[in-house]
Amino acid sequence: MYNRDMSILYYVSDKLDYENSLGIHYVTLEKKIAKDLFYLGKYTLTLTPPTPNTKCKIMSREDVIAMLDKDRAKFRNKKIALQTPTKNKLHPYYITGFMDGDGSFVVQVFRNRTK
Numbered sequence: 001m002y003n004r005d006m007s008i009l010y011y012v013s014d015k016l017d018y019e020n021s022l023g024i025h026y027v028t029l030e031k032k033i034a035k036d037l038f039y040l041g042k043y044t045l046t047l048t049p050p051t052p053n054t055k056c057k058i059m060s061r062e063d064v065i066a067m068l069d070k071d072r073a074k075f076r077n078k079k080i081a082l083q084t085p086t087k088n089k090l091h092p093y094y095i096t097g098f099m100d101g102d103g104s105f106v107v108q109v110f111r112n113r114t115k
Contacts, residue, residue: 002044
């Protein structure tokens with residue numbers, strides 16, 4: 001597990017250990033690795049070994065779990081806009097959503113006001 005630009009290595013383990021000990025679901029893990037997507041918008045999960053320029057800041061499993069739990073809480077409470085109306089063409093409805101504290105996704109549907 002690296003930071004976004006893979007300049008800092010935080011944690012090394014096999015794939016199954018990520019799910020079992022860090023709480024990252026295997027489907028999420030597979031998707032992040034296969035598509036080079038960031039986990040929680042902050043971390044790179046990869047099977048790539050570190051380069052000589054990589055700073056190794058290997059953390060204990062407990063420290064990584066604490067760091068991920070803190071970032072998960074921030075990520076869940078961040079509002080996510082799914083569709084926003086444009087100035088040129090207003091849709092009759094638009095949808096927004098956000099992750100609340102217990103991990104469920106809340107969707108809100110609004111009707112655009114006509115002029």
